[in-house]
Amino acid sequence: MNYIGSKFSLLPFLERHITEFSRPDSGWTFFDIFSGTGIVGRHFKKLGFRIVANDIQYYSYCLNRAYIGINRQPEFGSIVENLPRPADLQPYEAVDTVLDHLNRLDGVEGFIYRNYCPGGTAGKAFPRQYFTDDNGKLCDAIRLQIEDWHRDALISDDEYFYLLASLIEAIDKVANTASVYGAFLKHVKPSARKPLRLERLEIIPDNRLHRVYNCDGGELASKVQCDILYVDPPYNQRQYCTNYHVLETIAKYDNPELYGVTGLRDYNHQKSDFCHQAKALQSLEKLIQETQAKYVFLSYNSEGLMREDEIMTVMRQYGEVDLKKEDYRRFRADIDRENRRYKTDSVTEYLFCLKKAG
Numbered sequence: 306m307n308y309i310g311s312k313f314s315l316l317p318f319l320e321r322h323i324t325e326f327s328r329p330d331s332g333w334t335f336f337d338i339f340s341g342t343g344i345v346g347r348h349f350k351k352l353g354f355r356i357v358a359n360d361i362q363y364y365s366y367c368l369n370r371a372y373i374g375i376n377r378q379p380e381f382g383s384i385v386e387n388l389p390r391p392a393d394l395q396p397y398e399a400v401d402t403v404l405d406h407l408n409r410l411d412g413v414e415g416f417i418y419r420n421y422c423p424g425g426t427a428g429k430a431f432p433r434q435y436f437t438d439d440n441g442k443l444c445d446a447i448r449l450q451i452e453d454w455h456r457d458a459l460i461s462d463d464e465y466f467y468l469l470a471s472l473i474e475a476i477d478k479v480a481n482t483a484s485v486y487g488a489f490l491k492h493v494k495p496s497a498r499k500p501l502r503l504e505r506l507e508i509i510p511d512n513r514l515h516r517v518y519n520c521d522g523g524e525l526a527s528k529v530q531c532d533i534l535y536v537d538p539p540y541n542q543r544q545y546c547t548n549y550h551v552l553e554t555i556a557k558y559d560n561p562e563l564y565g566v567t568g569l570r571d572y573n574h575q576k577s578d579f580c581h582q583a584k585a586l587q588s589l590e591k592l593i594q595e596t597q598a599k600y601v602f603l604s605y606n607s608e609g610l611m612r613e614d615e616i617m618t619v620m621r622q623y624g625e626v627d628l629k630k631e632d633y634r635r636f637r638a639d640i641d642r643e644n645r646r647y648k649t650d651s652v653t654e655y656l657f658c659l660k661k662a663g
C-alpha cells in the first residue's frame with residue numbers, strides 16, 4: 306500500500322543498522338509501536354523475531370492483525386464447501402474460492418456507495434467521487450458479507466481479519482485520490498476505473514505467537530515486554546486519521562456521521578501528539594523513559610517537526626546513541642506524478658539508535 310511514511314524502500318537500511326547495533330538473539334521481541342502498513346513488522350517477522358505491532362488507526366490494526374497475527378493461509382472450513390468452486394483458478398485453495406465468491410457478489414447501495422460515490426452523493430450537499438459507483442457498491446457488498454459470516458460464527462477471527470485486510474488493500478488500489486483521502490480527484494484516474502478485486506495476502510509461515518494492538522502508543526509503551534522498540538511516528542502536522550479516514554470507515558463499517566466536502570468522520574480521539582511541534586519531543590521522551598526495551602530505534606527525517614540535535618540531546622540522557630542516515634526519495638502523491646513535477650526530490654532519512662543504560 307502506498308502509505309505516507311511507509312518504510313518499504315528502507316527495509317535493507319533498517320535491517321542492517323538495527324541488527325548491527327543491537328546484535329539480537331533468536332527469540333527477541335520486536336515492538337513496532339506505530340506500525341502503519343505493517344511492512345516493518347513483516348520484515349522482522351521473516352527474520353525470526355517475535356512481533357508486537359500497534360497502531361491507533363483501525364485499518365492499520367486490520368492489516369497488522371492479518372499480516373503479523375496470522376501464520377498460515379486460512380482454510381475457511383465452515384463456508385468453503387457451500388461456495389461454487391471457481392473453474393478458472395488452477396491450482397486453487399480454499400482462500401481462492403472465498404475471494405472469488407466475494408469478487409463476484411452483486412453490488413449493494415450501502416454506506417460507501419451512498420457517501421463516497423458519484424451516484425450515491427448526486428444532488429446531495431457534498432457530491433463525492435472517491436470510488437466509481439460499481440466499486441463502491443461492490444465494496445459495500447463484500448464488507449457486509451464479511452461481517453455477516455463473522456457475526457454468524459462461520460469464519461474465525463483470523464479469517465475475518467484476513468478478508469478485511471484484503472479488502473483494505475484492494476479498495477486502496479482503486480481509490481480516486483492522489484494517494485491519500487484528504488481529497489478526491491475531479492476526473493476519474495485510470496487505476497480507479499479498474500474493478501475492485503480482492504487478492505490473496507502474503508502470509509509468513511511461522512509457529513510463534515505474535516500480538517497486535519489498536520491503542521495509543523503512549524499508553525502501551527510501558528506495558529509491552531520487548532527487546533527492541535521501533536518507533537516510526539508521524540513526521541509532520543499531517544494526521545493519519547484525516548488522510549486515511551475512508552479506509553478507517555471501511556474497516557470499522559460503523560456508519561459514522563460525516564461532515565464536510567471530503568466526508569470526514571470524528572477523529573478527535575485519534576489525533577497524534579507527534580503531529581504537534583510543541584508535544585512531539587516530550588512524547589518521544591516519554592516512550593523512551595517508559596519502554597521495557599533495552600534498544601530503541603527511531604525512524605525520522607530531516608524535514609520532521611523534531612530537530613536532529615533535539616532528538617540526540619533527549620536520547621543521550623538515556624544511554625549510548627548512534628545516528629545512521631540515508632538519502633531517500635520523498636513520498637509523492639499521484640497528482641504530483643501526473644503533473645510531471647519530477648525534479649530530484651530527496652530527503653535525508655534518519656535512524657536514531659539507542660542502547661538504554663542500566
Ligand SMILES: C[S@@+](CC[C@H](N)C(=O)[O-])C[C@H]1O[C@@H](n2cnc3c(N)ncnc32)[C@H](O)[C@@H]1O
Pocket residue numbers: 308309310311312313338339340341342343344345359360361362365520521522523537538539540545546576577578579
Ligand atoms: C510513519 S507512519 C508508520 C509507517 C510504517 N512504519 C510503515 O512502514 O507502514 C506513522 C503511524 O503512526 C500511527 N500513529 C500516530 N500516532 C499514534 C499513536 N499515538 N499511537 C499509535 N499509533 C500512532 C499512524 O496511524 C501511522 O500509521
